Amino acid sequence: GAVVSQHPSWVICKSGTSVKIECRSLDFQATTMFWYRQFPKQSLMLMATSNEGSKATYEQGVEKDKFLINHASLTLSTLTVTSAHPEDSSFYICSARMGQGYEKLFFGSGTQLSVL
Amino acid sequence: GEDVEQSLFLSVREGDSSVINCTYTDSSSTYLYWYKQEPGAGLQLLTYIFSNMDMKQDQRLTVLLNKKDKHLSLRIADTQTGDSAIYFCAESITGDKLIFGTGTRLQVFP
Numbered sequence: 001g002a003v004v005s006q007h008p009s010w011v012i013c014k015s016g017t018s019v020k021i022e023c024r025s026l027d028f029q030a031t032t033m034f035w036y037r038q039f040p041k042q043s044l045m046l047m048a049t050s051n052e053g054s055k056a057t058y059e060q061g062v063e064k065d066k067f068l069i070n071h072a073s074l075t076l077s078t079l080t081v082t083s084a085h086p087e088d089s090s091f092y093i094c095s096a097r098m099g100q101g102y103e104k105l106f107f108g109s110g111t112q113l114s115v116l
Numbered sequence: 117g118e119d120v121e122q123s124l125f126l127s128v129r130e131g132d133s134s135v136i137n138c139t140y141t142d143s144s145s146t147y148l149y150w151y152k153q154e155p156g157a158g159l160q161l162l163t164y165i166f167s168n169m170d171m172k173q174d175q176r177l178t179v180l181l182n183k184k185d186k187h188l189s190l191r192i193a194d195t196q197t198g199d200s201a202i203y204f205c206a207e208s209i210t211g212d213k214l215i216f217g218t219g220t221r222l223q224v225f226p
Contacts, residue, residue, distance in 0.1 A: 095159075105161065109158045110158055
């Protein structure tokens with residue numbers, strides 16, 4: 001099946017630094033990728049939709065200057081958490097869609113971010 | 117508004133059937149999905165159902181949809197220890213957005 005690789009799987013950083021998370025579709029081209037955030041015992045919250053070659057569409061309440069998304073190619077999207085603070089600590093998950101329809105949505109294994 | 121709810125925990129004995137329930141509020145849902153998340157891993161699509169269907173069966177999995185009550189369920193027959201995971205239901209609505217439930221942690225004991 002289709003594989004989505006997310007890297008790193010976990011990262012610890014100091015408050016005020018920036019962290020970049022990569023999401024790659026390994027064996028298919030993804031025109032659309034999604035970034036989610038998951039808190040313990042809570043659901044996945046969609047942060048933004050990333051389309052290749054265009055600006056990401058952010059959900060209400062998500063700061064676009066804080067969470068920078070770049071989708072420079074059909075196989076790579078990156079999420080950069082800028083000037084991270086402890087409240088940004090969370091599990092971040094990306095997904096990539098192969099064509100149309102959510103039945104063709106494949107998820108990365110997630111990145112656990114801990115900001116000290 | 118958009119809201120998808122699930123009970124947080126379910127514990128079953130190995131070999132029994134598991135039934136995970138989900139309720140949603142948006143009647144304009146087009147598809148409804150069930151995902152499985154194992155520890156430290158991403159979500160894996162288990163099955164999905166179109167909103168004009170009542171039931172879908174796929175091997176050990178049976179999905180039931182009651183559109184009138186906006187209730188979705190996932191039945192796992194002959195539950196195994198490998199089925200222990202968090203199960204998320206999700207709905208796709210107009211506007212091309214996927215809304216996830218809060219997840220149900222299924223624990224299977226011998």
